[in-house]
Amino acid sequence: MVVDAGHGGDDHGGQGPGGLLEKDVVFDVALRLKQRLEAAGLRVVMTRAGDRFVALGERTEIANRAAADLFLSIHANASRHRSARGVETFFASPEATDEAARALAQVENQALGATLPAPVGDPLRAILGDLLATEYLADSQAFARLVQRRVTRAVAARSRGVKQAPFAVLMGVQMPAVLVEIGFLSNAADARALSSERKLESLAEQIQEAVVDFRARQNGRREARSPLHSATTEGGQ
Numbered sequence: 001m002v003v004d005a006g007h008g009g010d011d012h013g014g015q016g017p018g019g020l021l022e023k024d025v026v027f028d029v030a031l032r033l034k035q036r037l038e039a040a041g042l043r044v045v046m047t048r049a050g051d052r053f054v055a056l057g058e059r060t061e062i063a064n065r066a067a068a069d070l071f072l073s074i075h076a077n078a079s080r081h082r083s084a085r086g087v088e089t090f091f092a093s094p095e096a097t098d099e100a101a102r103a104l105a106q107v108e109n110q111a112l113g114a115t116l117p118a119p120v121g122d123p124l125r126a127i128l129g130d131l132l133a134t135e136y137l138a139d140s141q142a143f144a145r146l147v148q149r150r151v152t153r154a155v156a157a158r159s160r161g162v163k164q165a166p167f168a169v170l171m172g173v174q175m176p177a178v179l180v181e182i183g184f185l186s187n188a189a190d191a192r193a194l195s196s197e198r199k200l201e202s203l204a205e206q207i208q209e210a211v212v213d214f215r216a217r218q219n220g221r222r223e224a225r226s227p228l229h230s231a232t233t234e235g236g237q
Contacts, residue, residue: 001037001070001211002045002063004169005030009053011111014078016185016194023051025194026074029182032204033074037211056109060172069218070143070211071177073169075108076194078186085187086158089148089180091140092171093164104181105165139176143214147180150206155193157183176214180207 005027007013013022027048034044045066047059054062063071077088096102144162152159160181170177182203183190193199 001042001072002047002066002068002173002175003030003034003037004047004059004063004071004073006073006075006108007053007111008048008051011053013111014076014185016078016191017188018195020185020191020195022076022078022185025076025185025200026182027051028200029203029207030074032201033072033207036204036208040208040212042211056168056172059169063173063175063177068175070214071170071173071175072147072207072211073167073177073179075179075181077104077181077184079184080186082186082188085184085190086160087148087152087155087180087182088160088163089144089151089178090163090165090167090170091137091144091178092167093137094166096165097163101163101165105167108179109166109168136174136176139214139218140170140178142217143176143210144178144180146210146213147178147207150210151180151182151203154202154206155183155190155199157190157193 005023007023007026009023011023013026015021027050030046034046037044045062045068047062048054077084090101090105096105141162141164148159148162151157167179170179183194185191185194
């Protein structure tokens with residue numbers, strides 16, 4: 001799978017109390033997650049291996065070239081309203097769940113230097129391309145639910161739910177893909193959690209469990225659809 005740590009280099013992302021930077025927090029979680037997944041026998045590709053800026057095109061190219069089966073982008077949120085807090089997970093859609101989701105996608109897209117293509121003909125097909133012609137969209141939504149539940153548990157945070165938004169980094173990859181906002185750096189409680197070694201390790205652990213759960217479901221579905229499984233089932237009736 002591909003693990004995408006948001007921002008990097010001169011793009012610091014959000015900033016919390018005491019100079020806590022989004023690019024550092026999400027890379028920390030991404031690296032812990034990579035180590036856990038590899039220990040479980042999975043092949044993991046990182047879109048950035050250190051503190052450097054990686055443009056949208058390069059991120060999606062890395063993922064697609066790796067022919068990965070799953071893409072997870074990790075970010076941390078920020079808001080002018082200090083009371084805003086919690087975890088939210090997104091899958092790609094041209095229509096945002098609400099204005100806040102649309103605005104967040106716009107900010108993240110601009111940070112990556114991304115512009116969405118203008119729709120031609122069928123708007124959904126033009127924007128999402130092959131995503132809607134496959135099961136990636138349904139799988140992305142299912143994976144988002146697993147990640148949301150697990151990450152909320154890891155940091156004991158408020159769940160802001162699973163949402164959809166036009167994140168360019170999700171639309172460019174040819175595999176199930178989600179983006180998780182692991183908390184608000186602008187909120188004192190969330191920032192404390194994201195500064196805690198124990199919480200960061202718990203985040204990596206819970207995301208790993210979400211990946212394992214999702215892959216088990218995928219494998220079960222493939223087995224149920226295989227000719228051998230069907231023949232065996234029929235023969236046992």
